Amino acid sequence: MLALDLRALRDKYERILRLRILHDRAREEPSFEEPDPRVEMRALASRFPGSLREIDELALDVIRARIDALAAAERDQAKVAPWMRAQAAFHRLARGALAAKRWLSASGRSKKVTPAVRAAFLDAIEDLEHGDDARAWVDDLAAIAAPPRGRVLDLVHARVARELDVDRATARALLR
Secondary structure, three states: OOHHHHHHHHHHHHHHHHHHHHHHHHHHOOOOOOOOOHHHHHHHHHHOOOHHHHHHHOOHHHHHHHHHHHHHHHHOHHHOOHHHHHHHHHHHHHHHHHHHHHHHHHOOOOOOOOHHHHHHHHHHHHHOOOHHHHHHHHHHHHHHHOOHHHOHHHHHHHHHHHHHOOOHHHHHHHOO
């Protein structure tokens, strides 16, 4: 796993921790006014899809433990845990899938994916936010356009499972 991926994940959890600490402080101290978190939350959601759920669901001790584990893995690759690989893959694949979905919707081509639509997507990919990540979905645009159960993240979870060579339930468990 790349040190850059580990650092990015640690950055995510450090940002989540800061948001949670500020929010908790505002609830505990009536005189403290919490800074508006919306800009930071939008940035987190764009770079790390699914991270807003983590803000709400993870206990502070879990967030701190993840920061420490990621810092240790940055220093020693032998300490890279399966959940770290799963998180990095999930965020990369989700960014790409969501970028592809946005392009399909914005271009009015979400009904039927043809070879011409695929070619147009490839032409546009360099200009897309997270275009490098979207490239992973070039051959699955039809599935992105009409995902199973209407949920793009089902496709992402399946792809994470394939990348990690585990079943979907295990992949999902690693992402909790």
